[in-house]
Amino acid sequence: MNGIHDLGGLHGFGKVEVEQDEPVFHERWEGRVFGMCLTFGGRRGPNVDAARHRSERLDPVSYFQNGYFGRWLATFEMMLKEEDVLAEGELEDYMNGAAVQKVADGDAPPPQRRPLRGIDAVREVDHPPRYGEGQAIITRNHQPAGHTRLPAYARCRRGVIKKVHPAMVFADTIAHEQGENPQYVYSVEFDGAELWGDTAEPGTVLRLDLFESYLEAA
Amino acid sequence: MKTIHEHGTPEISLRVEALESLLEERGLINPVAVDRVIQHFEQDVGPLNGAKAVARAWIDPDFKSRLLQDAAAAISELGITVGDNVQVIENTPKEHNVVVCSLCSCYPWSVLGLPPTWYKSPAYRARVVREPRKVLAEMGVDLADDVTIRVWDSSAEIRYMILPQRPAGSESLSEEELIPLIMRDAMIGVANVTLPDKG
Structure with a gap:
């Protein structure tokens, strides 16, 4: 997504x-939000890539205005609306003194699903990697709306x-619940000048971990 | 970017308080569990985990090669649970490595704790990929022109930690004496490890 x-x-x-010697959380609300996101008892959206994509979908002002937390x-509230936990305006009504509609007995929240991350992303696939170490590649002009x-x-x-890293679930599809489609991931090195032209600093290189379908043989 | 509220407005505190209390009434949030997460990240997980691995690597070459080969397995030898797919990258006199996540703020939580504010800032995410030498100099790391800088942009599920160079003059220090010298920023690659000033 651009x-x-x-x-x-x-x-x-x-x-x-x-900031020297900064605390883990600067304000109480930052820790509360972080803790709620990690312990929420209902379904927390499909997976970590979907969560990242929620932050990408924030408008530019909301993206920056209150920092990382x-x-x-903002994305926790977005998730609560997408999972039908909160209706539009419900939190505002509650802040204005409206009563909460309790969850009915026997309608307990579904079991927690651990967000997919890290080592959990690795998958076995039954074919070898298309590219090997030392091979030159060119990245595709890949700019999906998602x-x-x-x-x-x-x-x-x-x-x-x-x-060549192991195959991992493909971020582009799993974020949209379109399947895991595991692909090999490659650590690709780029010269600074290739990325930044004549504004590049001399003697700088950059590494990215890229899915196989982002690449073509050069 | 000083006009943004890096740590929120007064209204946001009220909003979060209301949200937590609403979700608690619904049975979807347990404030005690939230307390536990906060305590875990404030007290139990932090850059001390990474520092222990670095100090061990400096005094034990076999551990160092295991750390560079399979970081999660090596670090777990120290009794530290590694929940990330961590890879450790070594700084040398000729190659300096630095870590960023330009697309969000991916970071090796289990070995370094939660990232500092500057790591998550738009300035760092935008600039360190384009002008790492200048950003590092601003942050106090002046590198000679013949030192290659390699920027690791964490674009998939691999998380990077830097093994900094052991400072000259630290040869006589024990593992326990080395650990407190190894600060978080050196394991992100925006600082070098230095000996405390004598005097």
Whole structure:
């Protein structure tokens, strides 16, 4: 998705502000939101890629305005609406003193589904990887309206495969509940100049972990 | 980007309080479980886990090769549970590595805890892929022109941690003495490990 989340290489964001000895959570609400997201008793949406895609679907102002945990809150509320836990305006009504409709007895929340992440993404597939270490590739001009993990700055760029990772569930389809479609993932190295042209800093290279279908032989 | 509310507005606190209480009344949130998660990430998980692995790698070459080969297995030897698909990358005098997630804020939680605010900031995510040398210099790491910088943009489910260079002059230090010198930022690649000033 060509969204504001795809920040790599954008200009205009200024200096990286570093806070010394910062706490894990700066405000109480940040910890509460984080904890609620990890312990919510109902279905938490399909998987972690769907969760990432919710944050991509925030409008650009909402994406930035309350920082990282603001995105967690906004996407948690989005998930609650998509899973029919909260109706539009219901939280606002509750804040204004409306009574809560209790869950009826025997209508307990469904068992928790652990969000898919990390090692859980690896799958066995019955075919060998299409590309090997040392092979030159070019990335496809892949820009779907939905979720993808190919950043815009790395489209149509030449790189070299440095490592073949195991096959993993394909982010682009699983985020939309269109199946796992596991694919090999490759650690691809790009020269700074290939990505940034004559503005590249000398002596810099970049590594991305890319799904097989993002790539073509160069 | 100083006009944004990096840590929220007063209204947001009220909203979150209401949301938690509504979901608790529905039986979908248990505040005690929320407390436990907060406590876990404030107290139990943090960069100390990564620092222990780095210190061990510096004093034990066999552990180091296992750490670079299969980080999760090696780190679990130290009694640390690794929930991420972690890969450890070694910094050398000629190659400096630094980690980012330009698309969101992926980070190796189980070895470094939750990421600092700067790691999640638009400035870092936008800039370190394009001008790592300048960003590193601003953050206090000046690298010679002949040092290659490799930026690892965490675009899939592999999470990266950097094995920093052991500081010169630390040869006589024990593993326990090394651990407190190894700060989080060095394991992201935006700092070097240094010895404390004598005096």
